[in-house]
Amino acid sequence: MKKYLVIGNPIKHSLSPKLHNYWFKKYNLSNHNYDKRKVTEDDLKKVILEIKNDKLAGLNITVPFKRSIIPFCDILDKTAEDLRSVNTISKKNGKIIGWNTDSLGFLDCLKASNIMDEKKSVFILGAGGVTSAVLDALWGFGSKQIYLSNRTKDKAIELKNMFKDKFDKIEILNWEEKPKKKCGIVINTTSMGLAKTDLINIDFNEYENKKSNQEKSIFIDLIYSQKTNFLKAAEKRGNLAIDGKIMFLGQAKYSFNIWTNILPKIDTNTLELFKND
Ligand SMILES: NC(=O)c1ccc[n+]([C@@H]2O[C@H](COP(=O)([O-])OP(=O)(O)OC[C@H]3O[C@@H](n4cnc5c(N)ncnc54)[C@H](OP(=O)(O)O)[C@@H]3O)[C@@H](O)[C@H]2O)c1
Structure with missing residues (x-):
């Protein structure tokens, strides 16, 4: 076995x-x-x-x-x-x-949701193990301006140093501080949201998209196992809210390929598996 x-x-x-x-x-x-x-x-x-x-x-x-x-x-x-x-x-x-395989998985998510526009600035929450993969995928899409906020600031600074030649700008913010200007995309890469009571204390009220002809701000949470409070609030504001399922399926598909030489198809049956999760 x-x-x-x-x-x-x-x-x-x-x-x-x-x-x-x-x-x-x-x-x-x-x-x-x-x-x-x-x-x-x-x-x-x-x-x-x-x-x-x-x-x-x-x-x-x-x-x-x-x-x-x-x-x-x-x-x-x-x-x-x-x-x-x-x-x-x-x-x-x-x-x-x-x-x-996280970087390829996140690329799958960006491609599938068809949201990328290199002009959109990106606000990233978190600087843990997965955040470098997110930055790598964003760089692949030509993103230029990144804002980074992490509880442990040193880890955000370390990421800035790793990626400083790849983006025009990476600005480090204090934890739960937001960029002065609105960003096109906001991504939660922290594990805040794995517990149902987890709350990220940032007020995103100015991101509200209630009018139908308005371009929607995009909120992504890498967590895939449940709808987080971060995404629930985004939906309430009328934002486009994307969870981590497509990324999860993508990174898993490439891992499976490493072990077995088979690249599984993500078909409707695969998606059906997670309908109730
Ligand atoms: N969809 C997918 O395929 C996929 C793939 C990978 C990861 N993920 C998800 O991404 C998340 C992060 O994964 P990871 O591997 O990067 O984890 P990690 O290395 O443990 O990093 C955790 C991150 O969350 C922050 N954090 C944890 N508790 C916090 C708190 N109480 N207050 C503020 N910040 C807190 C950490 O900040 P500090 O640096 O200050 O500790 C760090 O930025 C997890 O939820 C994981 O499930 C999803």
């Missing part, structure tokens, strides 16, 4: 097992199985050992270990190395390989 895991903390919300087990069945990989496991930082070494000993065939990494897993990898693919973030682990010739 080839066993795969998604590891993280929290992990209860993860729909990765449901999706990957559906694909294993669909593509007749009956000897493959995917599960989730809550881990702590201290468990990472042990989990990697399970791959080395062939007890596990591959991993997905989620909150908050995308950065801290890196020292356990023997090789990083170029995207993971550039973005300093790993969400997928495979093994080849005894070597542990770290990959990043």
Whole structure:
């Protein structure tokens, strides 16, 4: 049996097992199985050992270990190395390989929602493991102006340094401070929203789009497991509200491809799987 895991903390919300087990069945990989496991930082070494000993065939990494897993990898693919973030682990010739498929997943989301216009400035909340992938995808679309607000300011500064040559402007704001000028796109990349009571205390009232002929501001939340308060408020204001489902399906599809050489189709049956989630 080839066993795969998604590891993280929290992990209860993860729909990765449901999706990957559906694909294993669909593509007749009956000897493959995917599960989730809550881990702590201290468990990472042990989990990697399970791959080395062939007890596990591959991993997905989620909150908050995308950065801290890196020292356990023997090789990083170029995207993971550039973005300093790993969400997928495979093994080849005894070597542990770290990959990043989040950037391609977020590109899928931007393409599918057809919202990108390089003139739109982007306000990003968060500077965690996934935010570099979001910046990478935005850069791919020609975005020029980025505003970044994170609770731990140093992490936002680190991201600014990583991307300073790729954008015309990256301005760092205090946590829960917003840009003086309205942005075309606002993205929540924090984990604030995984708990139903999580609230980001920013007043976006001036983003209200109640008139039908008005261009709509776009609010994206990477969280896919439930509609967050951030997106509920955006819908109330009449904004275009996009959750993390398409990104989730995209990053999963590319991980699946790394492990099996099969690139699954995201068809209506796949979307149907998550209708009630
Ligand atoms: N749709 C998808 O496919 C997809 C893919 C990847 C990630 N995600 C989602 O994206 C989110 C972030 O993932 P990640 O891997 O970047 O996680 P991470 O590395 O743990 O980063 C967490 C981020 O949330 C912020 N944060 C956490 N608690 C906070 C609080 N109480 N107040 C203010 N800020 C807080 C952190 O700020 P500090 O830096 O100050 O700690 C950091 O910016 C998660 O919800 C994850 O589920 C979705």
